[in-house]
Amino acid sequence: MGRLVSALSALSASSATAQALDSAPAAPRRATTSCVVSRLSDGDTLRCQGGARVRLIGIDAPEREQTPFSEVALNGLKSLVAIGDTVQLEPDVDPRDQYDRVLAYAWKDGRMINWQMVREGWAVTITVSPNVQYVDYFRRARDAAQREGKGLWKVDGFRCEPVSFRARRC
Numbered sequence: 001m002g003r004l005v006s007a008l009s010a011l012s013a014s015s016a017t018a019q020a021l022d023s024a025p026a027a028p029r030r031a032t033t034s035c036v037v038s039r040l041s042d043g044d045t046l047r048c049q050g051g052a053r054v055r056l057i058g059i060d061a062p063e064r065e066q067t068p069f070s071e072v073a074l075n076g077l078k079s080l081v082a083i084g085d086t087v088q089l090e091p092d093v094d095p096r097d098q099y100d101r102v103l104a105y106a107w108k109d110g111r112m113i114n115w116q117m118v119r120e121g122w123a124v125t126i127t128v129s130p131n132v133q134y135v136d137y138f139r140r141a142r143d144a145a146q147r148e149g150k151g152l153w154k155v156d157g158f159r160c161e162p163v164s165f166r167a168r169r170c
Contacts, residue, residue, distance in 0.1 A: 025134055025137050027110070030091055034086055037083055040077050040078055042061055042063075043059075043061025044061040045101070054089060054102045054106065055103055056114045056117070059117050059124070060126035061076075061122060061162060062157065072157065073152065076117060076151060080113050081108055087107060089102065120150055121145040121153045124161055126162075
């Protein structure tokens with residue numbers, strides 16, 4: 001199990017460096033706010049200085065209990081953003097979820113982190129209306145990552161997708 005995490009973590013770093021340029025959103029469509037990252041909670045959640053918890057819109061990474069895949073997804077996010085980095089948070093229609101987390105697309109250096117997580121195979125798509133402005137980008141990224149066997153797709157890490165895991169369907 002430890003070797004799988006190590007191997008996938010190494011894949012994460014090299015894949016993130018390659019950063020596929022295909023069909024990624026070019027720039028935020030809405031006004032953004034700055035967030036200095038103080039913590040990476042899991043593959044789809046981060047915290048900003050000042051305490052705001054941010055749930056990345058449109059993506060779903062393995063739950064903590066889905067080891068070793070959850071660790072791999074978190075390492076994928078860490079390869080894209082580090083503690084102390086400043087990211088730009090772009091909202092969609094609904095600004096918060098039922099847990100009072102900020103819902104946002106995170107941008108760093110002109111690249112959308114949410115999309116990169118899906119494209120590199122560290123997260124799958126999840127669509128929660130009305131926050132759907134980039135859904136087509138995410139679906140194409142998921143399809144390409146799955147077809148190419150990137151990230152967790154390579155090791156069948158999404159055999160039980162996070163949404164099914166939370167519903168105890170697998």
